[in-house]
Amino acid sequence: MPDELEIEEHDGSAWLSIVFFRVRALRARGALPVPGISSFLQLNVRTYVRGPDGLPGVWFFSIDASSRLAALGVRRIYRVPAFHGRMTLEPVGDWQEAECVRVGEPGRVFAARYRAKGESFHAEPGSLESFLTERYRLFTADAGAEMHHDRWLLSPAEAEIELASIVPFTLGGAPRSCHFSFRQDALIWPPEPIAS
Numbered sequence: 001m002p003d004e005l006e007i008e009e010h011d012g013s014a015w016l017s018i019v020f021f022r023v024r025a026l027r028a029r030g031a032l033p034v035p036g037i038s039s040f041l042q043l044n045v046r047t048y049v050r051g052p053d054g055l056p057g058v059w060f061f062s063i064d065a066s067s068r069l070a071a072l073g074v075r076r077i078y079r080v081p082a083f084h085g086r087m088t089l090e091p092v093g094d095w096q097e098a099e100c101v102r103v104g105e106p107g108r109v110f111a112a113r114y115r116a117k118g119e120s121f122h123a124e125p126g127s128l129e130s131f132l133t134e135r136y137r138l139f140t141a142d143a144g145a146e147m148h149h150d151r152w153l154l155s156p157a158e159a160e161i162e163l164a165s166i167v168p169f170t171l172g173g174a175p176r177s178c179h180f181s182f183r184q185d186a187l188i189w190p191p192e193p194i195a196s
Helices: 068-078 128-133
Strands: 016-023 040-050 056-065 082-092 095-102 109-116 137-139 143-149 153-164 186-188
Touching: 016 109, 040 082, 040 095, 056 068, 068 082
Parallel strands: 056 082, 056 137
Antiparallel strands: 016 040, 040 056, 082 095, 095 109, 109 153, 137 143, 143 186
């Protein structure tokens, strides 16, 4: 992580998130979605940082995408570690079963299942849920990009993680916090150099 960025903590703890989701209708402003690159599964492994201007954002340890073209585009445009993965997201009863196997890197696997439990809510300012979701900037080794989205509508969830070797270090125990969101629209700007 570059010296210009600082790990941000919530109540004295740094956090790592594993976020599995389906991208739909990804496109450049004013353009139509392109088959093969506009809809795909994605898995983000990220932590929470502050930039040199003090604004909060996210730092990606990795992004895996089921579209090889999407992974290549993210890697080239945003200069983050992005990889092609064989990925599935399937409903089984009231659970969603998620799996990602990174192509070309044997042993880099994520396998879990999750389900929503409870009423949807917007995170209260200052809460852990707000800390984890209300982020409007991403950082790379030498750049940052603005993101805009509505406040997340979250539901409490439960998850069972079978394998998480896709994370660059060993995790222990069950997830400490788990949430589900049915949908989130987002706008992402091109990267700009980090001003120190």
